[in-house]
Amino acid sequence: MKVLIFGAGQLARMMYLAGAPLGIEVSAVDVGARIVVDPVSKMPLSITLDEAMLEADAISVEFEHIPEDLLDQARKTGKLLPGMEAILTGADRVREKRLLERLAVPNCGHRIVDDVAQLDEVVDALGEKLILKASRDGYDGYGQWRLTCREDLPALKQELAGLDLQAVPLVVEQMSLFDxxxxxxxxxxxxxxxxxxxxxxxxxxxxxxxxxxxxxxxxxxxxxxxxxxxxxxxxxxxxxxxxxxxxxxxxxxxxxxxxxxxxxxxxxxxxxxxxxxxxxxxxxxxxxxxxxxxxxxxxxxxxxxxxxxxxxxxxxxxxxxxxxxxxxxxxxxxxxxxxxxxxxxxxxxxxxxxxxxxxxxxxxxxxxxxxxxxxxxxx
The missing domain is CATH 3.30.470.20 (ATP-grasp fold, B domain)
Structure with a gap:
């Protein structure tokens, strides 16, 4: 069996190593260059992306931030698992929050913000201890800001003023006092x-x-x-x-x-x-x-x-x-x-x-x- 993984990092590498004893051939896609590579050596393989998708028994991902047109191309093969909705939801905190709300899954109190002027109202609603997260492309602590007291709000608004929040809204959450x-x-x-x-x-x-x-x-x-x-x-x-x-x-x-x-x-x-x-x-x-x-x-x-x-x-x-x-x-x-x-x-x-x-x-x-x-x- 052949599995094509979008993304060519360590997770694709570890899937390759896990698949070998089962006779599952795993190849990876460098989604920036849009070429098929060996998951361990990262060397290009002598196969086009279109050919690899045609030959694969299944197509999957090792991370969420895949160009949407590539995901749609994979979806059309009927081989993409998990499905496109799940992958897009993992890549977008707004989609994620809407899924949690639709399924009545408990999560932190939050608001979606697409204009810094909304932050005053958000502080009124959620309190002054907040964590602000870019809805896309944030990971490992990147794309996050914290507010711990209302007096710091003007400086935070100034820091965020240069962001295009219409394109990439913020998810603003109450800081959870978790155990x-x-x-x-x-x-x-x-x-x-x-x-x-x-x-x-x-x-x-x-x-x-x-x-x-x-x-x-x-x-x-x-x-x-x-x-x-x-x-x-x-x-x-x-x-x-x-x-x-x-x-x-x-x-x-x-x-x-x-x-x-x-x-x-x-x-x-x-x-x-x-x-x-x-x-x-x-x-x-x-x-x-x-x-x-x-x-x-x-x-x-x-x-x-x-x-x-x-x-x-x-x-x-x-x-x-x-x-x-x-x-x-x-x-x-x-x-x-x-x-x-x-x-x-x-x-x-x-x-x-x-x-x-x-x-x-x-x-x-x-x-x-x-x-x-x-x-x-x-x-």
Whole structure:
């Protein structure tokens, strides 16, 4: 079977590696140059994009921000999974909020703003502690602004004055006083079968995910059921096929959807060593119409992102339960260079492994590693 992935980054690479044992041939599309490339080497392949779409058994994506005309071309083949609506919704916060409202899915109080003059009214309605997000092309903390007191509103309005909010509106949300951030990665098959990985707890720094712990500690059955119910409503509402990630704010025992990602997701990377079938293989199984794999956690797991850093001491590979995944990228600030998966028999063992790893890595680039390792030892 052949699967064509729009996008040629690390997620396409990991799908390629997951598909090889199943005999699934994965190729990738550099959507900027509009050429088909090898997902690992990034070298152009001797096939046109039109030919690759014709030959593919399924077409999917590794990120949401695909030119709409390309998505429409793929849609017309009848092979695009998940569908165009889901991908466009993941790329546009306004579409996303409208989907959540249509399906009565809890999320943060918000307003859509297409003129800075509306911000005074928004502060009146939602309060003075707000986060403002560009509705498109914002990720990893980019395209976001914060307001913490009304006195700062004039300066914020001046900063935003140069933006074309008619073209790219803002989604303005109440800052949620959440207890933690968690995510649910699940899969829906062509037949509507659903499988769920356990909830993961996510730790961010400067707008980027740094560490995921799965299964999320101190997670009640009721919380898991709530997350799975929301996933079910979203995936069925979109007629979804493939892996879908839903990010939540946890407030007490309530979950508020922060955002959705219609693809394999950074917070599911732990599944490469920590689950029977990883998210990358399960996505390929789903879009190819194959039976879904087991999603149970085989161990307590952590995923540690390597961000803007390439001076790894490879002696860390001596650590039991430590697995390194490098993406072959040149280093730059805030760039995801790879990740490290850790597994342990229980949370205490996982915590000790995280502390072992922290001795090889600088706290400056891995700010949650040591503190989270210490915390896990109490479970």
């Amino acid at each position: 933690r951030e968690v995510s649910l990665v699940g899969i829906r098959s062509k037949q509507g079968e659903l499988k769920f990985y356990p909830l993961a707890e996510n730790l961010h720094h400067q707008g980027q995910l740094h560490v995921s712990i799965a299964p999320a500690p101190a997670c009640s059955a009721a919380l898991t059921a709530q997350a799975q119910d929301i996933f079910t409503r979203l995936s069925e509402g979109l007629g979804y096929v493939g892996v879908l990630a839903v990010e939540f704010f946890q407030v007490g025992e309530q979950l508020l959807v922060n955002e959705i990602a219609p693809r394999v997701h950074n917070s599911g990377h732990w599944s490469m060593q920590g689950a029977d079938t990883c998210q990358f293989e399960n996505h390929l199984r789903a879009v190819c119409g194959l039976p879904l794999g087991d999603t149970k956690a085989a161990a307590a797991s952590a995923m540690v992102n390597i961000i803007g850093y390439d001076k790894l001491n490879l002696e860390l590979l001596k650590i039991s339960g430590c697995h390194l995944h490098l993406y072959g990228k040149s280093v730059r600030a805030k760039r995801k260079m790879g990740h490290i998966n850790l597994v342990g028999d229980n949370y205490a063992r996982l915590g000790r492994t995280m502390l072992e790893l922290a001795d090889y890595l600088p706290d400056e680039h891995f700010p949650h590693l040591r503190t989270e390792g210490q915390k896990l030892q109490s479970f």
